[in-house]
Amino acid sequence: MWKYILKRILLALFTVFLICVITFALMNAIPGGPFNKEKALSEATIASLNARYNLDKPLYVQFFMYMKNLLHGDFGVSLKNGREIKGIISESFPVSCRLGLSAVIVALILGTIFGSLAALMRNKWPDRLIIFFSTLFTAVPSFVLATLLLLVFSIKLGWIPVWSAENTNYLLPVIALAAYPMAYTTRLAKTSMLDALSQDYIRTAKAKGVSKYKVIFKHALRNSLLPIITYAGPEIAYIITGSMVVETVFTVGGIGSKFVSAISNRDYTMIMATTIFLATLMVFANVICDLLYKVVDPRIKYE
Amino acid sequence: MTTFDVNKTPKKYALSLQMDLSKFEKATDEEKKQQDVMSESTTFFKDGMRKLFKNPLAVASIIVLAFIIATIVVAPHIVPYSYEEILSVEGKRDKGAKNLRPFEYSKAEQAYIEKGNFRFPHIFGTDEQCRDYFIRVIYGTRVSLVVGFFASLIVLLIGIIYGSISGYAGGKVDLIMMRIVDIIYSLPDMLVIILLSVVLSNVLQFKPDSFLAGMGSNMISLFIVFGLLYWVGMARLIRAQILSIKENEYILAARSIGAKPGHIIRKHIIPNCLSVIIISTALQIPSAIFTESYLSFVGLGVQAPMPSLGSLANSARGGLQSYPYKLVFPALMICLIVLSLNLLGDGLRDAFDPKLNK
Amino acid sequence: MKEILLRVDDLHTTFKTDKGEVQAVNGLSFDLHAGEILGIVGESGSGKSVTAYSIMQILADNGSVKSGKVLYKGQNILEYSADEMRKFRGKCCSIIFQDPMTSLNPVFTIGNQLKEAIKLHTDKKGKELHARAIEMLELVGINEPERRLKQYPFELSGGMRQRVMIAMALACEPDVLIADEPTTALDVTIQAQILEEIQKLQKKMGMAVILVTHDLGVIANMCDDIIVMYGGKVCERGTADEIFYNSKHEYTKGLLKSIPNTTNMNQKLEPIAGTPINLLNLPKGCSFCTRCKNAMKICLTEPPEELFINDNHIASCWMNVKEALEEMSENPEVQ
Numbered sequence: 001m002w003k004y005i006l007k008r009i010l011l012a013l014f015t016v017f018l019i020c021v022i023t024f025a026l027m028n029a030i031p032g033g034p035f036n037k038e039k040a041l042s043e044a045t046i047a048s049l050n051a052r053y054n055l056d057k058p059l060y061v062q063f064f065m066y067m068k069n070l071l072h073g074d075f076g077v078s079l080k081n082g083r084e085i086k087g088i089i090s091e092s093f094p095v096s097c098r099l100g101l102s103a104v105i106v107a108l109i110l111g112t113i114f115g116s117l118a119a120l121m122r123n124k125w126p127d128r129l130i131i132f133f134s135t136l137f138t139a140v141p142s143f144v145l146a147t148l149l150l151l152v153f154s155i156k157l158g159w160i161p162v163w164s165a166e167n168t169n170y171l172l173p174v175i176a177l178a179a180y181p182m183a184y185t186t187r188l189a190k191t192s193m194l195d196a197l198s199q200d201y202i203r204t205a206k207a208k209g210v211s212k213y214k215v216i217f218k219h220a221l222r223n224s225l226l227p228i229i230t231y232a233g234p235e236i237a238y239i240i241t242g243s244m245v246v247e248t249v250f251t252v253g254g255i256g257s258k259f260v261s262a263i264s265n266r267d268y269t270m271i272m273a274t275t276i277f278l279a280t281l282m283v284f285a286n287v288i289c290d291l292l293y294k295v296v297d298p299r300i301k302y303e
Numbered sequence: 304m305t306t307f308d309v310n311k312t313p314k315k316y317a318l319s320l321q322m323d324l325s326k327f328e329k330a331t332d333e334e335k336k337q338q339d340v341m342s343e344s345t346t347f348f349k350d351g352m353r354k355l356f357k358n359p360l361a362v363a364s365i366i367v368l369a370f371i372i373a374t375i376v377v378a379p380h381i382v383p384y385s386y387e388e389i390l391s392v393e394g395k396r397d398k399g400a401k402n403l404r405p406f407e408y409s410k411a412e413q414a415y416i417e418k419g420n421f422r423f424p425h426i427f428g429t430d431e432q433c434r435d436y437f438i439r440v441i442y443g444t445r446v447s448l449v450v451g452f453f454a455s456l457i458v459l460l461i462g463i464i465y466g467s468i469s470g471y472a473g474g475k476v477d478l479i480m481m482r483i484v485d486i487i488y489s490l491p492d493m494l495v496i497i498l499l500s501v502v503l504s505n506v507l508q509f510k511p512d513s514f515l516a517g518m519g520s521n522m523i524s525l526f527i528v529f530g531l532l533y534w535v536g537m538a539r540l541i542r543a544q545i546l547s548i549k550e551n552e553y554i555l556a557a558r559s560i561g562a563k564p565g566h567i568i569r570k571h572i573i574p575n576c577l578s579v580i581i582i583s584t585a586l587q588i589p590s591a592i593f594t595e596s597y598l599s600f601v602g603l604g605v606q607a608p609m610p611s612l613g614s615l616a617n618s619a620r621g622g623l624q625s626y627p628y629k630l631v632f633p634a635l636m637i638c639l640i641v642l643s644l645n646l647l648g649d650g651l652r653d654a655f656d657p658k659l660n661k
Numbered sequence: 662m663k664e665i666l667l668r669v670d671d672l673h674t675t676f677k678t679d680k681g682e683v684q685a686v687n688g689l690s691f692d693l694h695a696g697e698i699l700g701i702v703g704e705s706g707s708g709k710s711v712t713a714y715s716i717m718q719i720l721a722d723n724g725s726v727k728s729g730k731v732l733y734k735g736q737n738i739l740e741y742s743a744d745e746m747r748k749f750r751g752k753c754c755s756i757i758f759q760d761p762m763t764s765l766n767p768v769f770t771i772g773n774q775l776k777e778a779i780k781l782h783t784d785k786k787g788k789e790l791h792a793r794a795i796e797m798l799e800l801v802g803i804n805e806p807e808r809r810l811k812q813y814p815f816e817l818s819g820g821m822r823q824r825v826m827i828a829m830a831l832a833c834e835p836d837v838l839i840a841d842e843p844t845t846a847l848d849v850t851i852q853a854q855i856l857e858e859i860q861k862l863q864k865k866m867g868m869a870v871i872l873v874t875h876d877l878g879v880i881a882n883m884c885d886d887i888i889v890m891y892g893g894k895v896c897e898r899g900t901a902d903e904i905f906y907n908s909k910h911e912y913t914k915g916l917l918k919s920i921p922n923t924t925n926m927n928q929k930l931e932p933i934a935g936t937p938i939n940l941l942n943l944p945k946g947c948s949f950c951t952r953c954k955n956a957m958k959i960c961l962t963e964p965p966e967e968l969f970i971n972d973n974h975i976a977s978c979w980m981n982v983k984e985a986l987e988e989m990s991e992n993p994e995v996q
Binding site (some may be wrong): 011012015016018019020023026027029093097135138140141143144147148150151155156208237241244245248249260264265266271275278279282283286 | 354485486489490491493494495498500501502546589596597599601602603613616617619620622623627630634637638639641642645646
């Protein structure tokens, strides 16, 4: 089993490395390089940039230096305002982290509960209601929902204040972020539960005299969780990318919104650093989900 | 020992029935055939279509989609405005036609109408650049649908080819191809799209007024990324189908009676893959539309002035408080299209997925 | 005569499908005595498994018992409350299924599932519970029981899994054990072992057994009495001797002719023509009429009644009436 974990982690590290290579290559594919384009830089600035980023050296050396800096926690300097990117990230990430984690937990737990409920009350009104809403919300992109929520609840009704440093109300952003994954998880959980309930071992449990309650919560539920955990990885990726727009719409100063503004400002160093940071998060989230899956399903352990 | 209780039901002996021999003539084969009511045999396709049309949501989705497609084809011929046209009355730029509400007319237009002329109404109003919003939404829908469709097509083609080769070849070839798929699968797609879009917008220079310039480099990068990254899901599906069919005994049976590989592929493999292909394509299109509108929202979408539903929604954010309808119309359209496609995809899956048949 | 443990009286079970209502069991009646081994034999679709599930009330959601009674020690269990039924299952009557791999929960250990069975109907806890679990595994012939308890179903072979199923079923010493095609999913050599095991346990624990199968060979070896089913109805029932050496239903006769035995060793086997009956649209007359070589006009229109052949034998086939009438017309004095 440890061999598998090691293999998985190595693969993840390789993927991160690949992402660094791709990012670096792409950023340097821009004519004039990431540094010379928009700014009319003075000689001194150019000289210090060169010194810092070794711009006069060949590309692969630059890449090597960049990687070395990364490993030491040096993400470079933002082209827009000259601040250390490391600082920007450590400042904005906690908010995003709180937002993202809340969304993940809400989506997974509520999604599983609603989905299982729908499966158990199949074709009765709770099922129809749940499926109606979850189908609806899988058709609403997060940015649409975010903007609508902002419009209705903050602007028109004024129930929830617009985000600011003093008023950090997470409710609307979490809803906007979690809606789609929750809807998807609900439908997944329903199918998965129905599938588990139709298996032979459920019949055996009933035939042994297990109570209906225990049949569902002991025998069926554990088996129905497997596809949901498999989906958790892509779900986290979705939430990370979704956070970019949600943070922008609600003007939450998280790392996602910083990324979006870096794009529009063509702040290449920021784009590079943030991409690598977020990508690493996604890759390792996937690894954790994979490993978690092994814990729940003993069959895989021994493959 | 007996398995029945003699006292329970008065059972008779043969003779107590008091019947006579005449009733016991042998039955002819035709008479027997009449009794044999076999269940109607249908093909897989017919059975699936029957189930699909019994599904009210799927039928409703088909109707809605047909209606939308009809509208976007017909509307540009009926509505006299173009999506980039800044409104003008009698040749003069109409500055008062800014941000009109649905069906509202600007002062200049009203004067024009009073003179006895007809002015086509602005069904969705106008935007802040004095352009008719309805036609912009229509064009935005066109762009989104076309992008969604072609992106899915790319995914389909590459995925099928890659997956079939990998699945049918097997062995080392399969192993290597699947390793590549694993690595691509773990790359964060959205980030790569964004990166690529940023880069390509600087690198690609198009001839002005060409179709490609109209689309913009961002759309090209979207297609490139779809071609590079998104096909992996389809490839895996196809490969899995081919593997399971290859092992299937009826393939072995077909080969043992001398069927050629081409014949096997045509008659056995393709029909089984077809339902999987159709279903995942139907579900891929909304996903592509989502991606496109997301990118447009972030500012990496189609080049202005060409609208897309995502970019329309994004620009609506500016005047959200005063002109909420500018958000509602494109948002509603996205949701309607995606919802219909999702429901249709679900309906197709319920009707055609052989695994679900109990 | 030994006490009647289980009496099934005119059972009708149907399933709702989107193609219509499937009549799986159509008027089945039989008695099961204590300590008896009853075999129910028939093709796929004959309704034999559905009968078992109807008794245990573990039909799928779209299945239901339309009419009839199932009396256990005089009480109609079809009228039991959910709680009473729960107590009935596993304690009074147990069932083992065809495919032990899918019938055991893959994410729980053998020990977990076996102990669950024991805990449900006894008060055992802790060490006592563990000891009883070990005892049951040894009873069904599983070696290294301590190790097995910690293993998962996928780590055991097919035969062992079936033994575990038997252990679970017998853990609370039920009066009736229903074995639904217990050997169909197993290798031939293991089949013999499992059947032997069931026979051994039956002798040791004295429970009644209903053995459901499509394999005539299995039935011949083990069963005291046999019921032959087709199209959800009983064709014929009697002792093993009667059924095999004196079969009086065209279907049974056809079955026996289609399998190899010592009498037809040098002859061509005769399969029964046609395909199993469509349970959505049962014919008016005998359900076997369309495939029967000797079908008569009356077979197509009138369902045959269950008639005595002798004290140990009942069959529902018009051929017996015809033969009796012919015999009478030849020998008018003999009655």
